Amino acid sequence: MIDVENVNKSYLRGKTAVSVLRGVTCHVPTGAFSFIVGPSGSGKSTLLYLMGALDTPDSGSIRLRGEDLAPLEPAKKDELRRRSIGFIFQSFNLLPNLDAVDNVLVPFLPTGEAASRRSEAADLLRQVGLGNRLDHRPSELSGGEQQRVAIARALLKRPALILADEPTGELDSATGQEIFEILRRMQREMQTTIVTVTHDHRYIQDSDLVLRIQDGRIVA
Numbered sequence: 001m002i003d004v005e006n007v008n009k010s011y012l013r014g015k016t017a018v019s020v021l022r023g024v025t026c027h028v029p030t031g032a033f034s035f036i037v038g039p040s041g042s043g044k045s046t047l048l049y050l051m052g053a054l055d056t057p058d059s060g061s062i063r064l065r066g067e068d069l070a071p072l073e074p075a076k077k078d079e080l081r082r083r084s085i086g087f088i089f090q091s092f093n094l095l096p097n098l099d100a101v102d103n104v105l106v107p108f109l110p111t112g113e114a115a116s117r118r119s120e121a122a123d124l125l126r127q128v129g130l131g132n133r134l135d136h137r138p139s140e141l142s143g144g145e146q147q148r149v150a151i152a153r154a155l156l157k158r159p160a161l162i163l164a165d166e167p168t169g170e171l172d173s174a175t176g177q178e179i180f181e182i183l184r185r186m187q188r189e190m191q192t193t194i195v196t197v198t199h200d201h202r203y204i205q206d207s208d209l210v211l212r213i214q215d216g217r218i219v220a
């Protein structure tokens with residue numbers, strides 16, 4: 001699914017280039033429930049964003065389902081992300097004035113498919129346990145419920161790949177556990193590949209692959 005080869009990435013801090021990823025090579029097989037773990041600042045999110053074509057490496061290559069991301073023009077990358085990748089973030093990123101169903105439909109507003117996918121969106125919300133919260137706005141939902149809306153939103157496009165950046169970072173541990181159980185169940189049912197950044201080792205027991213990163217290098 002994802003092939004990362006000898007990737008380097010640095011950021012400018014003032015006038016100094018700080019090396020964040022140093023020769024990272026890794027492979028995420030199709031269908032894997034996988035994690036990127038490591039200390040704060042080790043480069044986990046940077047690697048995840050490169051995998052999702054949200055950023056570009058300084059050198060090295062990233063291929064998604066065999067397709068090299070480097071030569072793709074920005075519009076093609078947008079299209080790839082919109083079609084094939086679901087993103088889940090720590091802070092849920094829901095729109096405050098929309099209810100749960102409409103938030104799940106947001107990615108389909110620009111394509112004009114929102115109306116035809118409405119019942120599917122409601123079904124997904126039921127599958128993540130929010131059948132009785134369909135018309136609730138984010139402010140009327142708990143953090144765990146909001147993240148479940150975000151999961152349903154990511155799943156509605158039936159993406160080949162889901163990338164999640166600290167999806168339980170703002171949740172208590174019992175709720176975090178529930179979120180991972182939902183992600184695992186949906187990954188099995190939909191045969192999606194999931195890569196999750198976390199610094200919480202409790203959640204990685206039930207995984208197919210753990211990429212451990214330290215100082216910008218994969219160490220295990």
Ligand SMILES: Nc1ncnc2c1ncn2[C@@H]1O[C@H](COP(=O)(O)OP(=O)(O)OP(=O)(O)O)[C@@H](O)[C@H]1O
Binds near residue numbers: 012020038041042047
């Ligand atoms: N856009 C950016 N501009 C400058 N520096 C950045 C940028 N993004 C990340 N960095 C720096 O790169 C390093 C790695 O960041 P990254 O977010 O990948 O780490 P992380 O392992 O995900 O950390 P955390 O667990 O704390 O979220 C950090 O020192 C961070 O400050």
